[in-house]
Amino acid sequence: MEIGNLQRRYLDFASTLFHEGFLDNQFTQLQQLQDESSPEFVLEVVTLFFEDSEKLLDELSRTLNQQAVDFKKVDAHVHQLKGSSASIGAQRVKNVCVAFRNCCEEMNQEGCLRCLRQVRNEYFLVKNKLETLFALEQQIVAAGGSVPMMW
Amino acid sequence: MRDRYPACSINWLVVDRRAAMSSPARGETEAIHVLAVDDSSVDRAVIAGLLRSSKYRVTAVDSGKKALELLGMQEPNVNMIITDYWMPEMTGYELLKRVKESSKLREIPVVIMSSENVPNRINRCLEEGAEDFLLKPVRPSDVSRLSSWIR
Numbered sequence: 001m002e003i004g005n006l007q008r009r010y011l012d013f014a015s016t017l018f019h020e021g022f023l024d025n026q027f028t029q030l031q032q033l034q035d036e037s038s039p040e041f042v043l044e045v046v047t048l049f050f051e052d053s054e055k056l057l058d059e060l061s062r063t064l065n066q067q068a069v070d071f072k073k074v075d076a077h078v079h080q081l082k083g084s085s086a087s088i089g090a091q092r093v094k095n096v097c098v099a100f101r102n103c104c105e106e107m108n109q110e111g112c113l114r115c116l117r118q119v120r121n122e123y124f125l126v127k128n129k130l131e132t133l134f135a136l137e138q139q140i141v142a143a144g145g146s147v148p149m150m151w
Numbered sequence: 152m153r154d155r156y157p158a159c160s161i162n163w164l165v166v167d168r169r170a171a172m173s174s175p176a177r178g179e180t181e182a183i184h185v186l187a188v189d190d191s192s193v194d195r196a197v198i199a200g201l202l203r204s205s206k207y208r209v210t211a212v213d214s215g216k217k218a219l220e221l222l223g224m225q226e227p228n229v230n231m232i233i234t235d236y237w238m239p240e241m242t243g244y245e246l247l248k249r250v251k252e253s254s255k256l257r258e259i260p261v262v263i264m265s266s267e268n269v270p271n272r273i274n275r276c277l278e279e280g281a282e283d284f285l286l287k288p289v290r291p292s293d294v295s296r297l298s299s300w301i302r
Contacts, residue, residue, distance in 0.1 A: 084193035
């Protein structure tokens, strides 16, 4: 596929991610930090986010499925997930975390389990979107083009 | 570079490599050294990226304990400490107190970061001697504020 088409496809895809609220301005800020001295910066940070989040989701599942739930522990994990999702601009994940913390405060196990399902869904959605975005970038570069800026 | 300053090319390369070994800053050898403390791997990567793009040399550690170990060395050469507030074992506030209680370290400006906007917390930190308090997620405009605190 011709470079121009690939670039257009990339820009269209990227803008829907912002319009649909998957990503917010924080992600753009990270993209702006990427340059020749740190050409893989966004990929590195997002990869750390994937690793961190999957560990946290597993921990949350374990903690919430105990007989006696330690809500303080659940809250600490959600706080961490909220922080890291905010740091990379994963807006929808962050928003579910806000609701999740409310359930923790109310010590509502059912509510928390519901939130966990939601946050897991949102996480895998954004992970999929980001992987697609990076794949589109790689296609452009492989075709000899440069990835267009979105700002 | 080589074309413009052919006589200095070798010196320049040696200097650049030394700077690259401590951290991939943009070739500044006498760059200001910032110690970043955050238990989140994602946030550490983001703050390091933000600081490096502003030409600071960065050392990032994941705990107050590690920060104090580094600061306890003969020549830590740290010009500023930026630390997360909420960390397991030792909070950023506790780290701030230890730094300000130490005759060797108390002149180093300390900046606190937090994802939560808690006025009491902010005041306590400022009263204890923190120069500034940044709300996460940290952005480039926050980092440009830091230069006013460097001595």
